[in-house]
Amino acid sequence: RYRRNKMAKVQITYFPFKGRQAAFVLLLEDQQIPYDYVPVEFANWREVKQKGLEDGTLPFGQIPQLKDGDLYLVQSSAIVRHLARKHGLYGKDSVEAAKCDMYEEGITDMRNDAMKLLFADITKAPEEIKKTVIPKHAPYFEAILKRGGTDYLVGD
Amino acid sequence: MAKVVLTYFPLKARLGVIVLLLEDQQIPYEFDPVERAKWPEMKQKGLEDGTLPFGQVPQLKDGDLYLVQSLAILRYLARKHGLYGKDTVDAAKCDMYAEGITDLRNDAMKLFYSDLPKAIEDIKATVFPKHGAYFEGILKRGGTDYLVGNSVTFADYMLVDLLENLTEVAPEILEPFPLLKAYYYLFQSHPILVAYRASGRELPSWYTWKKSQPAS
Numbered sequence: 001r002y003r004r005n006k007m008a009k010v011q012i013t014y015f016p017f018k019g020r021q022a023a024f025v026l027l028l029e030d031q032q033i034p035y036d037y038v039p040v041e042f043a044n045w046r047e048v049k050q051k052g053l054e055d056g057t058l059p060f061g062q063i064p065q066l067k068d069g070d071l072y073l074v075q076s077s078a079i080v081r082h083l084a085r086k087h088g089l090y091g092k093d094s095v096e097a098a099k100c101d102m103y104e105e106g107i108t109d110m111r112n113d114a115m116k117l118l119f120a121d122i123t124k125a126p127e128e129i130k131k132t133v134i135p136k137h138a139p140y141f142e143a144i145l146k147r148g149g150t151d152y153l154v155g156d
Numbered sequence: 157m158a159k160v161v162l163t164y165f166p167l168k169a170r171l172g173v174i175v176l177l178l179e180d181q182q183i184p185y186e187f188d189p190v191e192r193a194k195w196p197e198m199k200q201k202g203l204e205d206g207t208l209p210f211g212q213v214p215q216l217k218d219g220d221l222y223l224v225q226s227l228a229i230l231r232y233l234a235r236k237h238g239l240y241g242k243d244t245v246d247a248a249k250c251d252m253y254a255e256g257i258t259d260l261r262n263d264a265m266k267l268f269y270s271d272l273p274k275a276i277e278d279i280k281a282t283v284f285p286k287h288g289a290y291f292e293g294i295l296k297r298g299g300t301d302y303l304v305g306n307s308v309t310f311a312d313y314m315l316v317d318l319l320e321n322l323t324e325v326a327p328e329i330l331e332p333f334p335l336l337k338a339y340y341y342l343f344q345s346h347p348i349l350v351a352y353r354a355s356g357r358e359l360p361s362w363y364t365w366k367k368s369q370p371a372s
Binding site for chain 2: 106
């Protein structure tokens with residue numbers, strides 16, 4: 001804990017909802033890693049986006065963004081991976097790291113299928129997700145957990 | 157080192173970026189093509205024994221490790237062969253640009269398999285102008301022949317593979333982006349890649365394969 005407090009805090013910039021920051025905020029909170037949060041008001045977003053595109057701190061004109069010292073990072077998966085690498089949450093070796101990556105892609109596939117429905121019709125989406133997304137993807141993760149035999153997706 | 161084994165349909169598609177890395181780096185590998193008629197049985201077996209956890213190929217076998225998901229395979233090979241940037245900051249940039257490339261791919265491929273003529277129109281009119289500008293900006297700020305640092309990373313293989321697929325259907329999309337265009341053609345002029353393309357070993361793209369099919 002002493003070493004962690006000596007590290008400069010990372011800074012997160014995003015809209016004031018969970019959205020694409022949820023995964024790495026979950027990581028930071030569960031691991032008790034201190035961070036600063038800078039909310040972006042929707043009214044200010046266009047200006048923030050324009051400035052970020054011009055100075056390169058928002059290379060794709062999107063947030064969330066993580067500032068870690070001089071590093072400005074966007075893309076939520078890239079932020080998760082950076083924090084994972086920094087805090088020993090990427091598996092114990094390259095084989096486990098590969099499994100982390102493999103499962104992350106499968107999770108993203110499931111997320112994309114669910115989000116497609118949510119953006120198409122938010123009222124119908126819960127039923128559609130129950131009928132199609134969960135029955136398709138959940139068995140994959142059930143089997144992964146069954147074969148792994150631990151409380152985690154990868155290793156112990 | 158024992159050779160890795162790649163299993164996939166005999167198309168570039170999701171395998172292309174992996175093969176591009178292996179060929180450009182001259183890493184030996186074996187390719188085990190899947191016959192379409194045998195796929196349902198293979199998929200079922202793979203789901204049951206866990207070697208195809210999501211019922212999909214490509215799959216990489218490296219010793220006892222069975223890996224699926226093309227980007228997981230690509231990252232594994234990148235880590236193994238020093239193509240993930242020189243430090244954690246560069247690794248983070250590789251990941252960031254990989255996601256941006258995936259966003260471009262997703263936007264471009266949205267209608268690709270269902271309404272190809274419309275997809276090509278969208279790519280030319282909106283998708284590529286939007287995303288191409290991001291990568292032009294990245295290359296301008298970076299000032300090298302690579303997306304990250306001063307040497308090739310897996311992010312470069314992702315971008316070059318995608319640009320190859322997109323310029324095949326819409327050759328002129330790079331014209332408004334001089335740095336991106338120069339980056340792409342410089343990469344494709346690697347003598348190793350030129351020899352590879354001339355060798356006849358290259359798999360067809362989905363677009364090439366589709367054009368060869370009888371009209372449905």
